[in-house]
Amino acid sequence: MNHLWLTSIQNERVKQWASLLDKKYRDRTGQFIIEGVHLVQEAFRASAAVKCVVYNGERGIPQELEQLAWEGGTEWVQATTQVMAKCTGTDTPPPVFAVLEKLKRDDTALFRENSLVVVLDGVRDPGNVGTIIRSADAVGADAVVLGKGSVDLYNPKTVRSTMGSLFHLSIMEADLAELLHEAKKQGIRLVGTSLQATHTCYSYDWTPGTWLLMGNESEGLSESVRQTVDESVIIPMQGEAESLNVAMAATVLLYEALRQRKFNE
Known part of the structure; x- marks a missing residue:
């Protein structure tokens, strides 16, 4: 050899x-x-x-x-x-x-029946994006979409922080304006987070086709994406922490979706 x-x-x-x-x-x-x-x-x-x-x-x-x-x-x-x-x-x-x-991606994963997809709007930290991809993989989500302004999937730090999960599910970069419009046409619910939300993440029904929209670390969702949201949820907090970072919040929400879809007997 x-x-x-x-x-x-x-x-x-x-x-x-x-x-x-x-x-x-x-x-x-x-x-x-x-x-x-x-x-x-x-x-x-x-x-x-x-x-x-x-x-x-x-x-x-x-x-x-x-x-x-x-x-x-x-x-x-x-x-x-x-x-x-x-x-x-x-x-x-x-x-x-x-x-x-670069990996070839299957766009059909986005529109599977009852699809669970994470959409990132301007999430810039490679560690956050890598962690969200790992969490999406862990709960069996169908895909992760990186909108413009998000860190490059193939940035070495992003790749490292996915710990191999980038090979396990569809991850694609896309123009969110077009894609979110198509999702709504197909009856998919677009869910964001908001401190003003009336639903907690536990009272919301995650079982139909749902795309979870997560925004930039400091700014949240961009105005154009926020206007597409069908429903906002809030993660209740009992202690004194001011907030969760975007990767932690996405993980909590994804696991609640998994619980409702698989462990709700």
């Missing part, structure tokens, strides 16, 4: 991979980088389009991935720690990263 050795950060391929840290080049090439053993395993498990896997030649192929390396079909490349650091933009680089084609 003779794998190419890359030792110079001036190598053309290394420069190409490092450029994928920049959204402009991810968009131009249709490729992105995932880091770490777990994400590489998840990518193969999901039959994602893995272009190549790069591992730290000084440490060898991580034990958990050895079988995948023997199976063939994907290029495996050895690199120095310096090359690994250059391509991942981290001071302590992971033992392995992979270059993937």
Whole structure:
């Protein structure tokens, strides 16, 4: 098993991979980088389009991935720690990263019967978006939609914080004006959060087709999106916390939807 050795950060391929840290080049090439053993395993498990896997030649192929390396079909490349650091933009680089084609998404997931979809309107923090994607995956939601102004799904921090959930459900970027109009035409309920809401999240009926709209960390939903909302709910708070952040709030609401849909006997 003779794998190419890359030792110079001036190598053309290394420069190409490092450029994928920049959204402009991810968009131009249709490729992105995932880091770490777990994400590489998840990518193969999901039959994602893995272009190549790069591992730290000084440490060898991580034990958990050895079988995948023997199976063939994907290029495996050895690199120095310096090359690994250059391509991942981290001071302590992971033992392995992979270059993937951007994921193909199934728009039909949005309009399944009784679909449960999370729509993000200008959510900018990669950790929040990653956590919301994990929560949506955990409750078996159908899809997550990133509206304009939200962080790029393929931002390395977003990818890391999904912990592999980006491979488990449909995630798409879309123009919310068009998409929300289409959802309403199909009879889907659009639900937001508001401190003035009359429904708590526990008195609202989450069992029909519902899209949960979550807004920007400090501004909330944009005015145009807020006008499309059919119903607003409030998460009741007993203690003295002023508020929950957007990822925590989305998780609470998604789990109430799951409880009503699956555990309401």
